[in-house]
Amino acid sequence: MPVLHTDLPRDTTVSSAPSNPTPPEQQDHAAVRLDKLRQIEALGVDPWGQRFDGHRPIAEVRALPAETFDTGTNGPTVRIAGRVVGRRRMGKVYFLDVWDQTGKVQVMLGAKQIGDLGWKVAELLDLGDLIGVEGEFGKTKMGEPTVRGATLTYLTKSLEPHPTGYYGMSDEEYRLRHRYLDLIYTESTLRKAHQRVKILRTIRNHLDAQGYLEVETPVLQAVASGAAARPFQTHHNALGLDLVLRIALELPLKRLLVGGIEKVYEIGRVFRNEGISHKHNPEFTMLELYCAYGDLGTMMDLTEGLLVACVAAVSDTPTIPWGEQTVNFTPPFQRARYGDLFRQYVGCDMQDRAAVKAKAAEFKVPLTLKTEGGGTVEKEHDVLVNDLFGEVVEPHLTGPVFVHDYPAELCPLTKRKRGEPLLAERFELYVHGMELANAYTELNDPITQEATFRKQLVGQSEEDSMAKLDEDFIRALRHGMPPAGGLGIGIDRLVMLLTNSHTIRDVILFPLLRPEANT
């Protein structure tokens, strides 16, 4: 005889209290649901549920063979648990759509089949409630795969109404402030969360297989270094010490190279106290890795292999969609010298100072920078070159394309190219104007490194300096860091690209928002 599960801890004071519903016409949605909650308790059923073993993922249940009910063949008995996202009443039978993270299935609850108590509880179900159902899996007369409920277990009442209708949730702010609902009612949100994990796992597997050691380095640091960005400030009480949150992973990892860990990487959160946009979140995830006795070429091969593996993890083909366009990740990726691209699109030699200035004027790129004091200073030549590159060349880089041999002044942590001291051994991988990866032959000469740091510091406020002088890092270099290749990849941007997401908010489950206003 089908029964409702009532082997729950009874709260006699609650269950013996007679429910005294206020007239529904005077209630709002939350009050109606609270009233139903009391009625459920009054039936002796715990509306908050408890452990529920043996349920199977809904997708797995749906894959079982299904015969039409009442044809003499008994289908398999299954248990499922999930959220009620659809409800249709047909007299003495309810048809529910029950959702879990693997899929949806119809559940049929008939008054005759579920028993008196079960039916009473079924009548108190709301959209958004969590239930467990055990019953035969088969098909209705209409051919819909269905679990025909023999027992119903209340797992949790939802006291708030859920979004309805097949329009789903469209208000961006509502989705972000109710991400848990977005995961349920916007299919792509959950899918992208899964794809992000797949990509991260692929990266780890790929690097682990090549002998890279994954490490964790401090988030709290005395000096923010390794990149140019404003840090978040914080404070350690017991030490009476001001600290910052890291803005890059670079310097601690290089210390590990000195320490003999030849292949090392970290995937970690970094924090930059800057503007928020569709491609910037104040906290984001970086991959940085270093390979002793390697160089730029080592990193290029590694990057290509890594990307091909990540694409394979989320796509059946090497060509993936990006908006109206596509990106083809079939190796080898295109390679282009920075200076050649500059000449091709800007139309002059990037080392010809006069010509670059003329071109900057032609493309309306400002020749000066505003200083903090409100004045202006003329841009350094290489900065101007870089601005022109960003303005004129980048839009053409649909990629994937490795751009290499950067102007040296732009790269304080990079080794100069042998025989061409104006160039640095650096590449960036571009895809549709996005910088996906950034790699160097690392500078391991402490004397040059210190001089570069000091030069960067001149004329810049402490906060805005490209790379703050980290004496301890210089000391580490002085003990001998092996020549090495290094690579950085912005994980969020990578996931955006591979999941065809045009805002970083689609690949970060909880992007930073201002707190909601009270009242």
Next chain:
RNA sequence: GCCCCGCUAGCUCAAUUGGCAGAGCAGCUGACUCUUAAUCAGCGGGUUGAAGGUUCGAGUCCUUCGCGGGGCACCA
């Protein structure tokens, strides 16, 4: 930090030139044991993001503020 746009019922959206705040879904009551965006009959539901102003009259016009979106700036 600057500019533009948006904010109306639980959700998705209407509301003409400034003139009675509406619909679908959800909710409530009722009918129906094969529905599936169920259907049918009926009923509720609002400080139009907040505060001020103009006006006989404001969802609509003005000011300030809040939150979000887009763009710019910042940002290796």
